[in-house]
Amino acid sequence: MTFTMIAAAVVVVLLVVLALSVAARRRENASPQSIRPAPPAERAPVVDTSGDGMAEVVRLARTDRKIQAIKLYRDLTHVGLKEAKDSVERLMVGLPPVEAPRPEPSGDGMAEVVRLARTDRKIQAIKLYRDLTHVGLKEAKDSVERLMVGLPPGPAAVADERLAEVDALIAQDRLIQAIKVYREMTGASLKQAKYAVEARRDAGTHLL
DSSP states (O other): OHHHHHHHHHHHHHHHHHHHHHHHHHHHHTSGGGOOOOOOOOOOOOOOOSHHHHHHHHHHHTTTOHHHHHHHHHHHHOOOHHHHHHHHHHHHTTOOOOOOOOOOOOHHHHHHHHHHHHTTOHHHHHHHHHHHHOOOHHHHHHHHHHHHTTOOSSSOOOOHHHHHHHHHHHHTTOHHHHHHHHHHHHOOOHHHHHHHHHHHHHHTGGGO
C-alpha cells in the first residue's frame, strides 16, 4: 500500500510540473517581447520622368552602357523590354523615344461624347473626350467634331471613296454592311463603328 501511494504521489508531482511548464510557455509566447511588429511595406519606387532622367539614359547609351541605359529607361517609364530598347536606340541618335500607345476609349464612353455633343454640350463632350484619351485640347475638339458627323476620332483622314461606300450602304439601309466597311477602313471597335455609322445616318451625310 505504501509503495502504491508513493507511486501515485510521484505521478501527481510530474503532472503538476508538466502543467506549470506548459503554462509558463504560453505566458512567454503571449508576452509583448515575443510579438514582433510587421515589417513596413516597401514603398513603390518614385518614377523619374524629368529631363535629367532621360539625359542619364542617353549618357549611359553613348558610353557603351546600353544595357544599363535600357534598364534605367524601364525604371523611368515602366514599359516593356522591346519598347525600352527601341526608345534607347532612338534617343542615341537624337530621335524622341517610342510613343506609348494611348488607351482606346470604350464604346460607351464615345457614345456619351457623341450624345453630349449633339445636345449642345460640346464643351462637356470635349472635356469627357480628353478624360478618356488624355489628348490635348485642340485634338479633343477636332475629334469631337469628327465624331459628331460620323468620322473616326483623331487626325487621321479616311479615304473619301471608302466613306462614299459607307454612305451608299447607309442610304440603302444596309447598316450592318456599312458598319463592317467602316471597321475595315478605320480599325474601330464594333461599338465605335456602330455609333459612327448611326451618327452619319442621323446627320444626313449619306444624302450629301
